[in-house]
Amino acid sequence: MSTDAAASGRRTNRRGRSTREAMLDAAVTALASGEPGAVSANRIAKEIGATWGTVKYQFGDVDGLWAAVLHRTAEHRGxxxxxxxxxxxxxxxxxxxxxxxxxxxxxxxxxxxxxxxxxxxxxxxxxxxxxxxxxxxxxxxxxxxxxxxxxxxxxxxxxxxxxxxxxxxxxxxxxxxxxxxxxxxxxxxxxxxxxxxxxxxxxxxxx
Structure with a gap:
Protein backbone atom coordinates (compact mmCIF):
# COMPACT_ATOMS: atom_id res chain seq x y z
CA MET A 1 0.00 0.00 0.00
CA SER A 2 1.32 3.45 -0.93
CA THR A 3 1.92 6.18 1.64
CA ASP A 4 -0.95 8.23 0.19
CA ALA A 5 -3.33 5.26 0.34
CA ALA A 6 -2.36 4.50 3.93
CA ALA A 7 -2.88 8.13 4.96
CA SER A 8 -6.25 8.15 3.21
CA GLY A 9 -7.24 4.98 5.06
CA ARG A 10 -6.31 6.50 8.40
CA ARG A 11 -8.37 9.60 7.62
CA THR A 12 -11.31 7.41 6.62
CA ASN A 13 -11.02 5.39 9.83
CA ARG A 14 -10.87 8.58 11.90
CA ARG A 15 -13.95 9.92 10.13
CA GLY A 16 -15.72 6.63 10.71
CA ARG A 17 -14.88 6.64 14.43
CA SER A 18 -15.92 10.27 14.68
CA THR A 19 -19.25 9.52 13.00
CA ARG A 20 -19.82 6.54 15.29
CA GLU A 21 -19.09 8.60 18.42
CA ALA A 22 -21.32 11.43 17.17
CA MET A 23 -24.17 8.99 16.64
CA LEU A 24 -23.74 7.47 20.09
CA ASP A 25 -23.67 10.96 21.67
CA ALA A 26 -26.82 11.90 19.72
CA ALA A 27 -28.50 8.67 20.79
CA VAL A 28 -27.81 9.30 24.48
CA THR A 29 -29.00 12.91 24.21
CA ALA A 30 -32.19 11.94 22.38
CA LEU A 31 -32.98 9.05 24.71
CA ALA A 32 -32.27 11.11 27.83
CA SER A 33 -34.79 13.74 26.68
CA GLY A 34 -37.61 11.23 27.07
CA GLU A 35 -39.45 12.93 24.22
CA PRO A 36 -41.98 10.96 22.15
CA GLY A 37 -40.20 9.32 19.26
CA ALA A 38 -36.78 9.67 20.89
CA VAL A 39 -36.17 5.92 20.56
CA SER A 40 -35.66 6.18 16.80
CA ALA A 41 -32.47 5.40 14.93
CA ASN A 42 -33.66 7.47 11.96
CA ARG A 43 -34.24 10.51 14.16
CA ILE A 44 -30.82 10.13 15.77
CA ALA A 45 -29.15 9.85 12.36
CA LYS A 46 -30.93 12.97 11.09
CA GLU A 47 -29.83 14.98 14.11
CA ILE A 48 -26.20 14.63 13.04
CA GLY A 49 -26.95 14.91 9.32
CA ALA A 50 -26.49 11.19 8.64
CA THR A 51 -28.66 8.62 6.88
CA TRP A 52 -30.08 5.20 7.70
CA GLY A 53 -27.33 3.82 5.50
CA THR A 54 -24.78 5.33 7.87
CA VAL A 55 -26.47 3.64 10.82
CA LYS A 56 -26.31 0.31 8.98
CA TYR A 57 -22.67 0.83 8.07
CA GLN A 58 -21.65 1.71 11.62
CA PHE A 59 -23.88 -0.64 13.64
CA GLY A 60 -25.47 -3.14 11.25
CA ASP A 61 -29.04 -2.34 12.30
CA VAL A 62 -31.02 -0.72 15.09
CA ASP A 63 -30.26 -3.68 17.37
CA GLY A 64 -26.55 -3.03 16.90
CA LEU A 65 -27.06 0.67 17.65
CA TRP A 66 -28.92 0.05 20.92
CA ALA A 67 -26.36 -2.58 21.98
CA ALA A 68 -23.55 -0.09 21.27
CA VAL A 69 -25.32 2.61 23.32
CA LEU A 70 -25.68 0.21 26.25
CA HIS A 71 -22.05 -0.91 25.97
CA ARG A 72 -20.81 2.67 25.88
CA THR A 73 -22.78 3.72 28.93
CA ALA A 74 -21.54 0.64 30.79
CA GLU A 75 -17.94 1.62 30.02
CA HIS A 76 -18.55 5.16 31.27
CA ARG A 77 -20.28 3.87 34.39
CA GLY A 78 -17.19 1.95 35.51
Whole structure:
Protein backbone atom coordinates (compact mmCIF):
# COMPACT_ATOMS: atom_id res chain seq x y z
CA MET A 1 0.00 0.00 0.00
CA SER A 2 1.32 3.45 -0.93
CA THR A 3 1.92 6.18 1.64
CA ASP A 4 -0.95 8.23 0.19
CA ALA A 5 -3.33 5.26 0.34
CA ALA A 6 -2.36 4.50 3.93
CA ALA A 7 -2.88 8.13 4.96
CA SER A 8 -6.25 8.15 3.21
CA GLY A 9 -7.24 4.98 5.06
CA ARG A 10 -6.31 6.50 8.40
CA ARG A 11 -8.37 9.60 7.62
CA THR A 12 -11.31 7.41 6.62
CA ASN A 13 -11.02 5.39 9.83
CA ARG A 14 -10.87 8.58 11.90
CA ARG A 15 -13.95 9.92 10.13
CA GLY A 16 -15.72 6.63 10.71
CA ARG A 17 -14.88 6.64 14.43
CA SER A 18 -15.92 10.27 14.68
CA THR A 19 -19.25 9.52 13.00
CA ARG A 20 -19.82 6.54 15.29
CA GLU A 21 -19.09 8.60 18.42
CA ALA A 22 -21.32 11.43 17.17
CA MET A 23 -24.17 8.99 16.64
CA LEU A 24 -23.74 7.47 20.09
CA ASP A 25 -23.67 10.96 21.67
CA ALA A 26 -26.82 11.90 19.72
CA ALA A 27 -28.50 8.67 20.79
CA VAL A 28 -27.81 9.30 24.48
CA THR A 29 -29.00 12.91 24.21
CA ALA A 30 -32.19 11.94 22.38
CA LEU A 31 -32.98 9.05 24.71
CA ALA A 32 -32.27 11.11 27.83
CA SER A 33 -34.79 13.74 26.68
CA GLY A 34 -37.61 11.23 27.07
CA GLU A 35 -39.45 12.93 24.22
CA PRO A 36 -41.98 10.96 22.15
CA GLY A 37 -40.20 9.32 19.26
CA ALA A 38 -36.78 9.67 20.89
CA VAL A 39 -36.17 5.92 20.56
CA SER A 40 -35.66 6.18 16.80
CA ALA A 41 -32.47 5.40 14.93
CA ASN A 42 -33.66 7.47 11.96
CA ARG A 43 -34.24 10.51 14.16
CA ILE A 44 -30.82 10.13 15.77
CA ALA A 45 -29.15 9.85 12.36
CA LYS A 46 -30.93 12.97 11.09
CA GLU A 47 -29.83 14.98 14.11
CA ILE A 48 -26.20 14.63 13.04
CA GLY A 49 -26.95 14.91 9.32
CA ALA A 50 -26.49 11.19 8.64
CA THR A 51 -28.66 8.62 6.88
CA TRP A 52 -30.08 5.20 7.70
CA GLY A 53 -27.33 3.82 5.50
CA THR A 54 -24.78 5.33 7.87
CA VAL A 55 -26.47 3.64 10.82
CA LYS A 56 -26.31 0.31 8.98
CA TYR A 57 -22.67 0.83 8.07
CA GLN A 58 -21.65 1.71 11.62
CA PHE A 59 -23.88 -0.64 13.64
CA GLY A 60 -25.47 -3.14 11.25
CA ASP A 61 -29.04 -2.34 12.30
CA VAL A 62 -31.02 -0.72 15.09
CA ASP A 63 -30.26 -3.68 17.37
CA GLY A 64 -26.55 -3.03 16.90
CA LEU A 65 -27.06 0.67 17.65
CA TRP A 66 -28.92 0.05 20.92
CA ALA A 67 -26.36 -2.58 21.98
CA ALA A 68 -23.55 -0.09 21.27
CA VAL A 69 -25.32 2.61 23.32
CA LEU A 70 -25.68 0.21 26.25
CA HIS A 71 -22.05 -0.91 25.97
CA ARG A 72 -20.81 2.67 25.88
CA THR A 73 -22.78 3.72 28.93
CA ALA A 74 -21.54 0.64 30.79
CA GLU A 75 -17.94 1.62 30.02
CA HIS A 76 -18.55 5.16 31.27
CA ARG A 77 -20.28 3.87 34.39
CA GLY A 78 -17.19 1.95 35.51
CA UNK A 79 -17.00 -0.40 38.45
CA UNK A 80 -18.29 -0.30 41.99
CA UNK A 81 -16.01 1.47 44.46
CA UNK A 82 -13.37 -1.14 45.27
CA UNK A 83 -9.87 -0.85 46.68
CA UNK A 84 -7.23 -3.50 47.09
CA UNK A 85 -6.54 -4.25 50.77
CA UNK A 86 -9.68 -2.33 51.70
CA UNK A 87 -9.96 -2.08 55.48
CA UNK A 88 -13.29 -0.25 55.53
CA UNK A 89 -15.95 -1.98 57.66
CA UNK A 90 -19.15 -3.36 56.16
CA UNK A 91 -21.34 -0.28 56.92
CA UNK A 92 -18.95 2.08 55.10
CA UNK A 93 -18.75 -0.19 52.06
CA UNK A 94 -22.52 -0.50 51.79
CA UNK A 95 -23.00 3.25 52.25
CA UNK A 96 -20.49 3.95 49.49
CA UNK A 97 -22.24 1.56 47.11
CA UNK A 98 -25.66 3.09 47.86
CA UNK A 99 -24.33 6.62 47.28
CA UNK A 100 -22.51 5.59 44.08
CA UNK A 101 -25.67 4.00 42.67
CA UNK A 102 -27.81 7.00 43.58
CA UNK A 103 -25.47 9.42 41.83
CA UNK A 104 -25.10 7.12 38.83
CA UNK A 105 -28.84 6.69 38.39
CA UNK A 106 -29.39 10.46 38.33
CA UNK A 107 -27.01 10.91 35.39
CA UNK A 108 -27.99 11.78 31.81
CA UNK A 109 -26.87 8.37 30.58
CA UNK A 110 -28.97 6.60 33.22
CA UNK A 111 -32.04 8.51 32.01
CA UNK A 112 -31.22 7.51 28.45
CA UNK A 113 -31.02 3.83 29.34
CA UNK A 114 -34.24 4.04 31.35
CA UNK A 115 -36.14 5.43 28.36
CA UNK A 116 -34.57 2.93 25.98
CA UNK A 117 -35.47 -0.01 28.20
CA UNK A 118 -39.03 1.30 28.53
CA UNK A 119 -39.38 1.14 24.74
CA UNK A 120 -37.98 -2.39 24.40
CA UNK A 121 -40.04 -5.58 24.80
CA UNK A 122 -40.57 -6.53 28.45
CA UNK A 123 -40.64 -10.28 27.79
CA UNK A 124 -37.05 -11.62 27.70
CA UNK A 125 -37.85 -14.15 24.96
CA UNK A 126 -39.36 -11.44 22.76
CA UNK A 127 -36.43 -9.11 23.47
CA UNK A 128 -33.95 -11.83 22.52
CA UNK A 129 -35.86 -12.59 19.33
CA UNK A 130 -36.16 -9.00 18.11
CA UNK A 131 -32.99 -7.48 19.60
CA UNK A 132 -30.48 -10.28 20.28
CA UNK A 133 -27.42 -8.02 20.63
CA UNK A 134 -29.25 -5.60 22.92
CA UNK A 135 -30.55 -8.49 25.03
CA UNK A 136 -27.05 -9.96 25.34
CA UNK A 137 -25.64 -6.62 26.48
CA UNK A 138 -28.35 -6.19 29.11
CA UNK A 139 -27.85 -9.77 30.33
CA UNK A 140 -24.12 -9.12 30.72
CA UNK A 141 -24.90 -6.19 33.03
CA UNK A 142 -26.63 -8.53 35.49
CA UNK A 143 -23.65 -10.88 35.63
CA UNK A 144 -21.09 -8.07 35.93
CA UNK A 145 -23.09 -6.42 38.69
CA UNK A 146 -23.39 -9.66 40.67
CA UNK A 147 -19.63 -10.29 40.38
CA UNK A 148 -18.86 -6.71 41.41
CA UNK A 149 -20.97 -7.07 44.54
CA UNK A 150 -19.30 -10.35 45.47
CA UNK A 151 -15.90 -8.73 44.95
CA UNK A 152 -16.80 -5.74 47.12
CA UNK A 153 -17.34 -7.99 50.15
CA UNK A 154 -15.10 -10.95 49.32
CA UNK A 155 -12.67 -10.34 52.20
CA UNK A 156 -15.44 -10.07 54.80
CA UNK A 157 -17.32 -12.84 56.56
CA UNK A 158 -20.47 -12.32 54.51
CA UNK A 159 -22.77 -15.05 53.16
CA UNK A 160 -22.37 -15.06 49.32
CA UNK A 161 -26.02 -16.09 48.93
CA UNK A 162 -27.11 -12.96 50.81
CA UNK A 163 -24.81 -10.83 48.67
CA UNK A 164 -26.51 -12.25 45.55
CA UNK A 165 -29.91 -11.37 47.00
CA UNK A 166 -28.79 -7.83 47.79
CA UNK A 167 -27.34 -7.51 44.29
CA UNK A 168 -30.71 -8.58 42.88
CA UNK A 169 -32.85 -6.04 44.74
CA UNK A 170 -30.71 -2.98 45.32
CA UNK A 171 -30.80 -1.54 41.75
CA UNK A 172 -34.61 -1.48 41.86
CA UNK A 173 -34.62 0.00 45.34
CA UNK A 174 -32.25 2.76 44.25
CA UNK A 175 -34.35 3.50 41.16
CA UNK A 176 -37.26 4.01 43.51
CA UNK A 177 -35.33 6.60 45.51
CA UNK A 178 -34.16 8.32 42.32
CA UNK A 179 -37.76 8.41 41.06
CA UNK A 180 -38.82 10.06 44.32
CA UNK A 181 -36.07 12.65 43.88
CA UNK A 182 -37.16 13.43 40.30
CA UNK A 183 -40.86 13.62 41.06
CA UNK A 184 -40.45 15.62 44.25
CA UNK A 185 -41.23 14.18 47.64
CA UNK A 186 -41.92 15.10 51.25
CA UNK A 187 -39.68 12.21 52.30
CA UNK A 188 -36.16 12.81 53.55
CA UNK A 189 -34.10 11.01 50.90
CA UNK A 190 -30.91 11.17 52.95
CA UNK A 191 -32.78 9.40 55.74
CA UNK A 192 -34.12 6.89 53.20
CA UNK A 193 -30.61 6.12 51.98
CA UNK A 194 -29.41 5.66 55.56
CA UNK A 195 -32.33 3.34 56.27
CA UNK A 196 -31.63 1.25 53.19
CA UNK A 197 -27.93 1.11 54.06
CA UNK A 198 -28.66 0.02 57.63
CA UNK A 199 -31.11 -2.66 56.44
CA UNK A 200 -28.54 -4.09 54.00
CA UNK A 201 -25.80 -4.03 56.62
CA UNK A 202 -28.05 -5.83 59.13
CA UNK A 203 -28.95 -8.48 56.56
CA UNK A 204 -25.42 -9.04 55.33
CA UNK A 205 -24.13 -9.06 58.88
CA UNK A 206 -26.51 -11.86 59.73
CA UNK A 207 -28.45 -9.94 62.35
Missing amino acids: ELPYRENNTAPLPERVAEIVETLFLGLTSREARAIEHLRAALPRDPAELERLYPQTAAELASWKDKWARACQKAFADLDVDPARVREVAAFIPGAMRGLVSEARLGTYSDLDEAQRGLTNAIVAYLGGT
